[in-house]
Amino acid sequence: MDIAFLNGSFLPKNEIRISPDDRGFLFADGIYEVVRWYKGFFYDMTSHMTRLKRSMKEIRISWAEADTFPDIAQQLITANNLQESPSLVYLQVTRGAAKRTHAFPFPSVTPTVYAFAMSFRPDSITMASGIGVSMQKDIRWSRCDIKSVSLLPNVLSFQEARERGNHECIFVRDGLITEGAHSNIFFVIEGVLYTHPESENILSGVTRKNVLRLAREAGIRVSETALPESGINEIDEAFITNTSSEVAPVISINGRIVGDGTPGRITTILQKRFSGEILAMKV
Numbered sequence: 001m002d003i004a005f006l007n008g009s010f011l012p013k014n015e016i017r018i019s020p021d022d023r024g025f026l027f028a029d030g031i032y033e034v035v036r037w038y039k040g041f042f043y044d045m046t047s048h049m050t051r052l053k054r055s056m057k058e059i060r061i062s063w064a065e066a067d068t069f070p071d072i073a074q075q076l077i078t079a080n081n082l083q084e085s086p087s088l089v090y091l092q093v094t095r096g097a098a099k100r101t102h103a104f105p106f107p108s109v110t111p112t113v114y115a116f117a118m119s120f121r122p123d124s125i126t127m128a129s130g131i132g133v134s135m136q137k138d139i140r141w142s143r144c145d146i147k148s149v150s151l152l153p154n155v156l157s158f159q160e161a162r163e164r165g166n167h168e169c170i171f172v173r174d175g176l177i178t179e180g181a182h183s184n185i186f187f188v189i190e191g192v193l194y195t196h197p198e199s200e201n202i203l204s205g206v207t208r209k210n211v212l213r214l215a216r217e218a219g220i221r222v223s224e225t226a227l228p229e230s231g232i233n234e235i236d237e238a239f240i241t242n243t244s245s246e247v248a249p250v251i252s253i254n255g256r257i258v259g260d261g262t263p264g265r266i267t268t269i270l271q272k273r274f275s276g277e278i279l280a281m282k283v
């Protein structure tokens with residue numbers, strides 16, 4: 001039986017009830033976070049906590065017990081017997097349940113806090129051989145830096161990419177490549193690693209940040225500069241990053257082969273450095 005967390009209690013997931021007046025349900029008025037459990041530890045919980053608090057601040061939700069999240073996540077792993085399996089813990093915080101009106105509830109209500117854990121294993125074959133992505137117009141809002149649960153544009157775009165036989169949708173806004181529907185994207189051109197700079201047009205990925213650090217540590221030249229859509233003709237390598245897939249090589253974009261159609265040299269170095277870091281943390 002799956003155990004989940006709701007507003008201070010750990011309960012069988014199938015007993016969890018959330019109000020139909022919850023603003024997460026009515027307005028997607030909430031934020032979320034996803035952390036990865038690697039059999040013994042959460043990867044970079046500190047950065048996930050920083051982003052969680054920032055997301056809440058930006059949308060003016062206050063969950064006073066936010067600092068208890070690492071403990072909640074750990075308890076979910078234990079309660080679901082996931083200590084020995086690679087897993088993800090999902091957390092969602094909404095503004096709470098109140099009579100439906102756009103304005104924030106007054107007086108304010110307590111936020112709804114929901115979390116669950118699930119066993120997860122990245123698709124290692126795809127991670128080794130690489131994925132295809134499609135480039136699509138960025139139809140999202142202008143605050144993509146907030147990890148909002150309002151993901152309809154991401155859902156529709158990702159589905160379209162899937163139906164075109166691809167594993168991710170890469171967004172293009174004003175002629176510039178921003179990020180994926182649930183990942184950040186990197187390119188290599190003549191040995192330099194490019195990715196979109198932090199801005200309101202991308203989510204500041206925890207994996208993005210750590211991959212940039214690993215690249216700098218490896219002596220790879222890095223430029224946090226957005227690639228124009230036309231720059232796609234120049235690229236030697238590409239990869240996406242996120243908490244679940246870590247570093248996933250991109251071997252085709254809109255059906256056009258990247259490099260020689262296999263994971264590139266710098267991509268492979270960064271994949272190895274990332275998994276090396278995880279292995280070293282396991283001691």
Ligand code: PLP
Binds near residue numbers: 184204206241244
């Ligand atoms: N960009 C978007 C839109 C995302 O949804 C995600 C993760 O879900 C990322 C980037 C990557 O973020 P992280 O590396 O923190 O998982």
